[in-house]
Amino acid sequence: MSGRSKEWAKLPPDIQTLIESQQKLAPIKLSEIARLLGIEVRSATLPMGISGEIRPSVGNGKFTIKVNRHDDPKRQRFTVAHELAHFLLHREFIGNGLSDDVLYRSSLSDAKEAQANRLAADIIMPMHLIQVIQTRAHLAGVEDIVLTLAEALNVSTIAMQIRIDRA
Numbered sequence: 001m002s003g004r005s006k007e008w009a010k011l012p013p014d015i016q017t018l019i020e021s022q023q024k025l026a027p028i029k030l031s032e033i034a035r036l037l038g039i040e041v042r043s044a045t046l047p048m049g050i051s052g053e054i055r056p057s058v059g060n061g062k063f064t065i066k067v068n069r070h071d072d073p074k075r076q077r078f079t080v081a082h083e084l085a086h087f088l089l090h091r092e093f094i095g096n097g098l099s100d101d102v103l104y105r106s107s108l109s110d111a112k113e114a115q116a117n118r119l120a121a122d123i124i125m126p127m128h129l130i131q132v133i134q135t136r137a138h139l140a141g142v143e144d145i146v147l148t149l150a151e152a153l154n155v156s157t158i159a160m161q162i163r164i165d166r167a
Protein backbone atom coordinates (compact mmCIF):
# COMPACT_ATOMS: atom_id res chain seq x y z
CA MET A 1 0.00 0.00 0.00
CA SER A 2 1.26 3.44 -0.86
CA GLY A 3 1.32 6.31 1.58
CA ARG A 4 0.11 9.83 1.06
CA SER A 5 -0.77 11.55 -2.21
CA LYS A 6 1.42 14.02 -4.07
CA GLU A 7 -1.04 16.71 -3.01
CA TRP A 8 -0.31 15.85 0.63
CA ALA A 9 3.42 16.08 -0.09
CA LYS A 10 2.94 19.66 -1.30
CA LEU A 11 1.36 20.87 1.95
CA PRO A 12 3.58 22.95 4.25
CA PRO A 13 4.98 20.86 7.13
CA ASP A 14 3.06 22.84 9.78
CA ILE A 15 -0.22 22.10 7.99
CA GLN A 16 0.68 18.40 7.73
CA THR A 17 1.43 18.39 11.46
CA LEU A 18 -1.85 20.14 12.25
CA ILE A 19 -3.85 17.54 10.28
CA GLU A 20 -1.87 14.62 11.68
CA SER A 21 -2.59 15.83 15.21
CA GLN A 22 -6.24 14.94 14.57
CA GLN A 23 -5.50 11.63 12.83
CA LYS A 24 -4.33 9.59 15.77
CA LEU A 25 -7.67 7.84 16.27
CA ALA A 26 -10.56 6.83 14.03
CA PRO A 27 -12.78 8.51 13.05
CA ILE A 28 -10.79 11.59 12.05
CA LYS A 29 -11.85 14.76 13.86
CA LEU A 30 -12.70 16.75 10.76
CA SER A 31 -14.48 19.56 12.57
CA GLU A 32 -11.40 20.03 14.74
CA ILE A 33 -9.14 20.21 11.67
CA ALA A 34 -11.43 22.87 10.21
CA ARG A 35 -11.45 24.79 13.48
CA LEU A 36 -7.66 24.72 13.70
CA LEU A 37 -7.50 26.07 10.13
CA GLY A 38 -9.90 28.87 11.09
CA ILE A 39 -12.71 27.57 8.91
CA GLU A 40 -16.33 27.51 9.97
CA VAL A 41 -18.30 24.44 8.87
CA ARG A 42 -22.05 24.55 8.64
CA SER A 43 -24.70 22.12 7.58
CA ALA A 44 -27.21 24.00 5.42
CA THR A 45 -29.88 23.62 2.81
CA LEU A 46 -28.02 24.13 -0.47
CA PRO A 47 -29.47 24.35 -3.98
CA MET A 48 -30.58 21.03 -5.42
CA GLY A 49 -27.66 19.00 -6.77
CA ILE A 50 -25.05 20.88 -4.75
CA SER A 51 -23.16 18.88 -2.10
CA GLY A 52 -20.91 21.56 -0.70
CA GLU A 53 -19.37 24.95 -1.06
CA ILE A 54 -16.57 27.06 0.30
CA ARG A 55 -16.57 30.82 0.26
CA PRO A 56 -14.94 33.74 2.05
CA SER A 57 -16.72 34.69 5.25
CA VAL A 58 -17.96 38.26 5.31
CA GLY A 59 -15.57 40.71 6.90
CA ASN A 60 -12.98 38.53 8.65
CA GLY A 61 -10.81 37.15 5.84
CA LYS A 62 -11.68 33.58 6.80
CA PHE A 63 -13.62 30.92 4.96
CA THR A 64 -16.88 29.10 5.55
CA ILE A 65 -17.75 25.62 4.30
CA LYS A 66 -21.38 24.64 3.89
CA VAL A 67 -22.46 21.08 3.32
CA ASN A 68 -25.86 19.96 2.13
CA ARG A 69 -27.71 18.82 5.24
CA HIS A 70 -29.97 16.60 3.13
CA ASP A 71 -27.02 14.43 2.09
CA ASP A 72 -26.13 11.27 4.01
CA PRO A 73 -23.99 12.21 7.06
CA LYS A 74 -21.08 10.10 5.79
CA ARG A 75 -21.23 11.86 2.46
CA GLN A 76 -21.32 15.21 4.29
CA ARG A 77 -18.07 14.22 5.98
CA PHE A 78 -16.38 13.50 2.66
CA THR A 79 -17.73 16.80 1.31
CA VAL A 80 -16.19 18.70 4.25
CA ALA A 81 -12.85 16.97 3.57
CA HIS A 82 -13.14 17.83 -0.15
CA GLU A 83 -13.83 21.50 0.58
CA LEU A 84 -10.98 21.59 3.11
CA ALA A 85 -8.76 20.22 0.33
CA HIS A 86 -9.83 23.07 -1.96
CA PHE A 87 -8.92 25.50 0.82
CA LEU A 88 -5.50 23.88 1.25
CA LEU A 89 -4.70 23.46 -2.46
CA HIS A 90 -6.74 26.00 -4.39
CA ARG A 91 -7.31 28.96 -2.10
CA GLU A 92 -6.37 31.48 -4.79
CA PHE A 93 -9.06 30.06 -7.08
CA ILE A 94 -11.93 30.23 -4.58
CA GLY A 95 -12.76 33.83 -5.46
CA ASN A 96 -16.24 34.68 -4.23
CA GLY A 97 -16.96 31.02 -3.67
CA LEU A 98 -16.86 27.53 -5.13
CA SER A 99 -19.81 25.16 -5.28
CA ASP A 100 -19.41 21.43 -5.81
CA ASP A 101 -22.17 19.36 -7.31
CA VAL A 102 -22.96 15.77 -6.32
CA LEU A 103 -20.06 14.51 -8.44
CA TYR A 104 -17.69 17.07 -6.91
CA ARG A 105 -17.52 19.18 -10.03
CA SER A 106 -17.20 22.94 -9.71
CA SER A 107 -15.91 25.83 -11.80
CA LEU A 108 -12.43 24.37 -11.32
CA SER A 109 -10.85 21.91 -13.76
CA ASP A 110 -11.36 18.17 -13.47
CA ALA A 111 -7.66 17.91 -12.63
CA LYS A 112 -8.11 20.20 -9.63
CA GLU A 113 -11.20 18.25 -8.55
CA ALA A 114 -9.16 15.04 -8.69
CA GLN A 115 -6.46 16.71 -6.57
CA ALA A 116 -9.10 17.72 -4.00
CA ASN A 117 -10.50 14.19 -3.90
CA ARG A 118 -7.05 12.67 -3.36
CA LEU A 119 -6.20 15.05 -0.54
CA ALA A 120 -9.67 14.59 0.97
CA ALA A 121 -9.03 10.84 1.07
CA ASP A 122 -5.67 11.42 2.78
CA ILE A 123 -7.37 13.58 5.38
CA ILE A 124 -10.39 11.42 6.17
CA MET A 125 -8.95 7.92 5.46
CA PRO A 126 -5.25 8.04 6.35
CA MET A 127 -3.40 4.89 5.33
CA HIS A 128 -1.67 4.46 8.68
CA LEU A 129 -5.05 4.06 10.41
CA ILE A 130 -6.40 1.86 7.62
CA GLN A 131 -3.44 -0.47 8.10
CA VAL A 132 -3.93 -0.65 11.87
CA ILE A 133 -7.67 -1.34 11.57
CA GLN A 134 -7.12 -3.87 8.78
CA THR A 135 -4.57 -5.79 10.80
CA ARG A 136 -6.84 -5.86 13.82
CA ALA A 137 -9.81 -6.98 11.71
CA HIS A 138 -7.78 -9.78 10.10
CA LEU A 139 -6.65 -11.03 13.50
CA ALA A 140 -10.24 -10.96 14.76
CA GLY A 141 -11.38 -12.96 11.74
CA VAL A 142 -13.62 -10.20 10.40
CA GLU A 143 -14.88 -11.05 6.93
CA ASP A 144 -16.06 -7.70 5.60
CA ILE A 145 -12.94 -5.60 6.03
CA VAL A 146 -14.21 -2.74 3.87
CA LEU A 147 -17.35 -2.40 5.97
CA THR A 148 -15.30 -2.52 9.17
CA LEU A 149 -12.96 0.18 7.86
CA ALA A 150 -15.85 2.35 6.64
CA GLU A 151 -17.59 2.15 10.00
CA ALA A 152 -14.41 2.85 11.96
CA LEU A 153 -13.57 5.90 9.85
CA ASN A 154 -17.21 7.00 9.46
CA VAL A 155 -17.15 7.10 5.68
CA SER A 156 -19.29 5.33 3.08
CA THR A 157 -18.30 1.83 2.00
CA ILE A 158 -18.04 3.17 -1.57
CA ALA A 159 -15.50 5.81 -0.54
CA MET A 160 -13.61 3.17 1.44
CA GLN A 161 -13.60 0.70 -1.45
CA ILE A 162 -12.21 3.37 -3.81
CA ARG A 163 -9.54 4.22 -1.25
CA ILE A 164 -8.47 0.57 -0.94
CA ASP A 165 -8.56 -0.05 -4.69
CA ARG A 166 -6.33 2.94 -5.41
CA ALA A 167 -3.90 2.28 -2.58
Ligand SMILES: [Zn+2]
Binds near residue numbers: 082100105106113
Ligand atom coordinates in the same frame (compact mmCIF):
# COMPACT_ATOMS: atom_id res chain seq x y z
ZN1 LIG B 1 -14.51 20.38 -5.68
